[in-house]
Structures are given as C-alpha cells and as structure tokens.
Amino acid sequence: MSKPPIGPRSYPKYDDPTWQNILVTYALVGAIPIALWIFSQPITGIVVLTTSIALFFSARGAHRLTRCYYECQQLAFEIAGKTRITVTQLPSNDPN
Numbered sequence: 698m699s700k701p702p703i704g705p706r707s708y709p710k711y712d713d714p715t716w717q718n719i720l721v722t723y724a725l726v727g728a729i730p731i732a733l734w735i736f737s738q739p740i741t742g743i744v745v746l747t748t749s750i751a752l753f754f755s756a757r758g759a760h761r762l763t764r765c766y767y768e769c770q771q772l773a774f775e776i777a778g779k780t781r782i783t784v785t786q787l788p789s790n791d792p793n
Contacts, residue, residue: 735742766772771785 773783
C-alpha cells in the first residue's frame with residue numbers, strides 16, 4: 698500500500714536569507730580558489746595568509762585604541778610592568 702504525499706506543513710522551513718548568510722556564502726565561494734592557489738604555491742600562500750591575518754588583527758587593535766582614546770581622552774601603556782606611559786589630550790583654551 699502506498700503512502701499519501703507529504704503535506705506542505707511537514708516540509709522543512711527555509712528562513713529568509715540575511716546579509717550575514719549572504720556574506721558567508723560569498724566568502725566560502727571566494728575561499729575555494731584561494732585554497733587551491735595556496736595548495737599550488739604553499740610558501741607564497743603561507744606568507745600571504747600570515748600577512749593578511751597580521752594586518753587584520755593589527756587593524757582591529759588600532760581601531761580599538763582609537764575608539765578608546767576618543768571615549769576616555771587618554772591612553773595608558775605599561776612597559777615591562779615598571780613604567781607607565783599615559784597619553785592624554787589636553788583641552789584647548791581656544792574660544793573658537
């Protein structure tokens with residue numbers, strides 16, 4: 698005896714795509730040729746990949762420091778746990 702067809706209520710629900718899902722999809726599509734290039738030229742690929750990761754984290758750190766400086770109006774650095782350097786922005790007395 699055959700089973701009746703499955704009704705539309707039991708179909709899996711597909712969510713509407715979000716911008717994050719779309720960007721992840723494009724990143725994965727772009728990662729395939731990059732991975733093939735890295736496998737074909739491993740030394741150059743590793744150098745480029747390492748440089749890209751270092752630039753990414755450096756830019757993130759610089760952005761955080763800049764945001765912190767604008768919010769707190771100062772930055773503090775500790776060097777070897779003994780010396781502390783504080784950089785502040787003095788208020789301007791200029792009436793303009």
